[in-house]
Amino acid sequence: MPTIDSQAAGGSNRCAFLDMIAFSEIGPPLLAASQNGYNVLVGSTASHPLLFSSYATHPNIFNPTFDSTAAGRYQLLYRYFSHYATQLSLPDFSPLSQDKIALCQIKEQGALPFIDSGDFSSAVYRCSNIWASFPGNIYQQHVNPVSSLQIAYTDAGGKVA
Template identity: 60%
Template structure:
């Protein structure tokens, strides 16, 4: 469950969308075997969780197999951390900071109004270039089916338009 409150996030649908993203990127097994995904490194699985132990900053650990530094609940690449930290005046890479970065990424893709209104398909289409697990992302990784994402969004308390 996202740590940012609906009031801070811009509504319950934003929190539900964040939870859907975490379900999509991290998966339910790994969410259960970590700090709800906030401490997960790229390449982790439920059977073999790769976790970092400090939220002081982005861990920026390069995974050679995946050629990535992605970390956290929303798998942020290390190269983006400093700019978001400065832009959003974040104190650390903790859970609320990660939530705020994901919301900013959604905002930058002009998808926040769709998320808030419950236009899930439109919102996902607008942010699929950021999250490889979303339909249409095209990164060569497993992409979730829209019906499963819809179920995750609704299970997290989201409301569809």
């Protein structure tokens, strides 16, 4: 469950979409082995979690195996953090800040109206260039099928039209 509440997020479908992103990017076992994914570094697994301990700022830890600095529940790259921190007046990389950044990224992709109306598949495909685990991207990493993502979304309370 995201830290941001439904009212601040703009509705329960948006919170369910955030949960679905975490399901897709982090996976249930690692979500359980961490602070709900908020302190996860790229390359983590449930059997070998790579976690950071301070939310003061994005940890900016480079994983050469994945050529990435992705961190947090939504696997944000370090190079984007300062932009969003400034744009959203965020004080840190806390769970609430991570939720706000993810919602901003979703908004930038034009996916919020699709989430709000329950057009789940369209929302996922609009965001596929951000999250490598979504179908329709070019990142050549593990991709979860939209059917699995929709189950995670509805299990988190999301409504599909």
